[in-house]
Amino acid sequence: MGKKKSNFFDSRDKYLSFINSTNEKSKIAFEIATYLKKTKIKGDAFKIFDAGTGDGTIISTLLSAVHDKFPQDPIIVVGKEISIDDINALLGYLGYRFYEHKNLVFCITNVSYQDIYNQNFDNCKFLKKELIGNSSFSFNQQLMGMNDVIKKNWELKEDSASTILKPKQKSFMAIYRKDQKISLNHLIPKKLQDIPKLYDFVIASQAFRLRSPYQRTLKLVLLPLLRMLDKKGQLFFIYSSGNDFTKKILNQFFPKISPFQYSDPKAFISHVSNNINDFKKKYKVSVSSLLFSFLNISLSSTKKFSPMNSLGLWNAITYVGQISEDEQKKIAINVSFLDKISNIAKKLTLNFKDNILHFQKKGE
Template sequence: MEHAELIARIEAYCRRAEIAESTFGRRAVNDGKFVGRLREGKRVTTRTVSRIETFLDADHPEPDETEMYDPRIKTAKATVQKVTPSPEVENTSHFRFYDNRQKYLMFVNTCSEKWAVADRVGQELNRLQVRPPALRVFDAGMGDGTVLTRVMRHMHKLYPTVPFYIVGKEISLEDVRLTLEKLPDRFNEHPAMVVVITNMFYAEAPSLMPRAPENAARLNWREVALDGNSAHEFEEQIAALEPEIADGWQVRTSEKTGNPLYVRPSVTILYRGDHKMLLDNIIPRPGLAMNDYNLIIASQPFRLRASLELKVKRVLAPLARALAPGGRMLTIHSHGSDPGLDIIQRVWPDENPFHHNRQVLLHALKKELGRDGRDLNFTAAADKRALFRYVMHTLPNEIGSSIGTSTLMAAWNAAVYVSQIEDERLEAAMADNRYLEATSDVLREYNGLWFNDESFVVSRRRD
């Protein structure tokens, strides 16, 4: 049996048994690192393979009733991710699904993903090793700020008197505006806080310093000390910054990839002026910013169909290097094997955009980091801990014999948004009503709509 096929069987077993791969190795051959070596292509004896196959054939754990994968999902077994490298989809048309604001706003307002992500991030807060001068958080893609501000509320509950240093990366001007609208209340509740927003690349944003000398020379650096002591006063001053923010967040389109690139690297720093003395040693200065974070949030940081090399080299590796001792990086991305994918596969039967699972990403990340990763822990965890679910909001009586058009369109939008289906393919699929029939059938079958996200943690060992 080829190793890829064996690993696929092991993954399926671990998913059903709700155990980590290291646990499987210890149970099957008394070797917790067996699966990791198998992924790396290390030599495995025929006798060991035979023992693994015997173990798999003899022990078939039954799925628990409450497990993440509903037994009615017909595609669950068919979508088990293989470890063999999948063909990397080249973006010849420079398609960027997340640039469609209409689809994005409908998705975030009809689904609970951001709430679920914030709750998952909250599980990491008690595990942080916080040291003076501040609790340092990096959000590797703020979006509209919902996740970050919910996490900030949780942080205040756990660390009400600890200064916060929070850096958020975001290229979208509209999302920066939406985030800024949510900050006045945060400054009112937690005065000892510095919030930094930047449009730099993943390799630059943690240190707030462009890598190219010509970009560093054009750095747009803005420090704002907010006057007053009420959320209303803070809101007025933050709103007045909009023209400067709009100027600093101009973008151009990459001719090579179609991705938006900043015209000028920008940094905007916000803090309460009446706490400047307390915060002086954590307020960043050009070339003098903290670059070691207690918590890094990487929620949906890359396209599903991006190459494994891009995901690891351009995104995950630079972020992992920015972890402080005891720091934790939580990465979250879409997983599939849910009713949302069921809708997609009823319209496009062979569609499966979920190319790289957490084990594949962590293996590639460990290899990319090399010696830089020698004091890092790469935790994939079992499905029961790594996977979590979010839902599309519906009224109790909304799913019945007759489902409203608005509900069907919201469900269809959520499904194609999560799977990142291109507009050209959508136009062809929506030429008749079959896509609505598929959506309606799935909603009735599952009495609603939900999606699965996958999470994994990279942590730096404590001092």
């Protein structure tokens, strides 16, 4: 077995530091929620596909907005996630969601986008969890008691060719309230082929490598997700723009790296348009940006960062730039370095900027 590549996606510490020191996830959820105003339910439920749930902040916050818009209508979510830690965090959010919106089916899987769309569920383990009771406390107890089930069915293995961590087996789990089993009978999958192929909302936040050529991202990520859109369905493709303070700092410490090489939204859309037949006839696309902030919670001063905050900022910057552990090896993280980061930060407005590519499938 080869030496495992140090991959920014696998850096749990960096990820946790980023989500705890910025407000990106909640900002994304609030932004997506604005698109619900003109949205109508087609068919028997509002369907959401989350291409990477992460810790669950985005999808759980968005579900509250969907409930506000459609308080009595069935909702089904299919969320992909391979991280056991993230799934456990996600489950911690869902207890109140099931209490607030009883007509909810929430599915979690590690199956690839292509396999979900193509209904390729060979050797996929199908699990169901019926929540008993009618209180958020009871639901939370049951959901947060599923650690062993998740650990057993979401094991990872190292791919022998790429040394990247991948699921050891395909798994799919559907969660719903037992007291709603009859009313949700049409929505609860009885077999894996019952899982929706088409969705009203598809969310893809930080779902690809910014140094991957547009063609690779199109083939492996964007195209499979576009295929999942129902008529008038909307895809939110969100990623770091690099058009903020992070680029200057990354260039200073990593002059030989171009972390945002393939982040130009216009170039990306042009490539997509040129490589999908009748793209303009099938989809409407728009570009917007989302600003989010670093949260300075320093206890020492409002003007100076504590060492912990400086480290948090550094982690956030390198996470946004997708800088791997190997690429950071030459930098010694010590008090002197953290003071340097603090001095740089004091002169800057610490707003990050994401790009949002919004695709909507045309239809009657």
